[in-house]
Amino acid sequence: MKIVTICGSLRTDSSTRRALLVAAAAAKDVGASVEFIHLGDFDLSFCDGREDESTYGGDTQRFIQIIGGADGLLIGTPNYHGSFTGVLKNALDLLGPDAIRDKLVGLVATGRGDAGAMNTLNHLRHVCRWMNGWVIPAEVSIPRAQEAFDASGTPVREDLEGQLKNLGTELVRYAGLLER
Numbered sequence: 001m002k003i004v005t006i007c008g009s010l011r012t013d014s015s016t017r018r019a020l021l022v023a024a025a026a027a028k029d030v031g032a033s034v035e036f037i038h039l040g041d042f043d044l045s046f047c048d049g050r051e052d053e054s055t056y057g058g059d060t061q062r063f064i065q066i067i068g069g070a071d072g073l074l075i076g077t078p079n080y081h082g083s084f085t086g087v088l089k090n091a092l093d094l095l096g097p098d099a100i101r102d103k104l105v106g107l108v109a110t111g112r113g114d115a116g117a118m119n120t121l122n123h124l125r126h127v128c129r130w131m132n133g134w135v136i137p138a139e140v141s142i143p144r145a146q147e148a149f150d151a152s153g154t155p156v157r158e159d160l161e162g163q164l165k166n167l168g169t170e171l172v173r174y175a176g177l178l179e180r
């Protein structure tokens with residue numbers, strides 16, 4: 001069972017990344033292998049709407065291949081003006097219409113404010129479903145994300161740690177069901 005994690009924040013001390021790492025560790029604990037994609041490490045093209053995505057250069061083909069080899073995706077993003085980040089949208093747009101078909105998808109989103117990032121999750125869920133991915137019901141919205149983790153990356157709110165671990169283990173459980 002291979003899970004690929006994509007972080008929609010490029011910041012080195014990203015709270016979204018911290019959240020994904022907690023969920024990914026839980027997925028590993030129940031037997032999955034995990035590959036973490038930091039989009040800043042990939043020289044990705046801008047999606048320009050061409051018919052054949054295999055003609056994009058830079059690291060785009062490597063990115064597409066890694067996604068193709070995944071059974072499940074853990075995708076995290078900050079809330080940027082009520083939605084997910086442009087960096088993440090471009091990365092998803094570089095994937096063909098069937099790139100995530102039959103793959104399970106778990107979502108987490110962070111925000112600075114008290115309201116969290118539910119709208120961001122709604123938008124991202126919609127896009128992933130549109131791409132034929134199976135978004136699992138467990139999803140995590142993290143309000144006041146800048147104070148949600150300590151320096152070691154551990155969630156300071158107990159309920160948050162439980163939610164993130166549940167996201168990782170549920171993703172593996174659902175991917176196993178789909179494999180049958």
Ligand SMILES: Cc1cc2nc3c(=O)[nH]c(=O)nc-3n(C[C@H](O)[C@H](O)[C@H](O)COP(=O)(O)O)c2cc1C
Nearest residue numbers: 009014015016078079080081082110111112113145
């Ligand atoms: C362009 C931009 C727009 C943002 N818009 C919102 C917003 O509408 N609501 C909110 O709560 N936080 C907003 N934020 C704050 C980020 O969502 C928040 O700091 C997030 O936790 C950053 O995630 P990161 O640490 O993973 O980069 C915005 C940040 C940026 C840079």
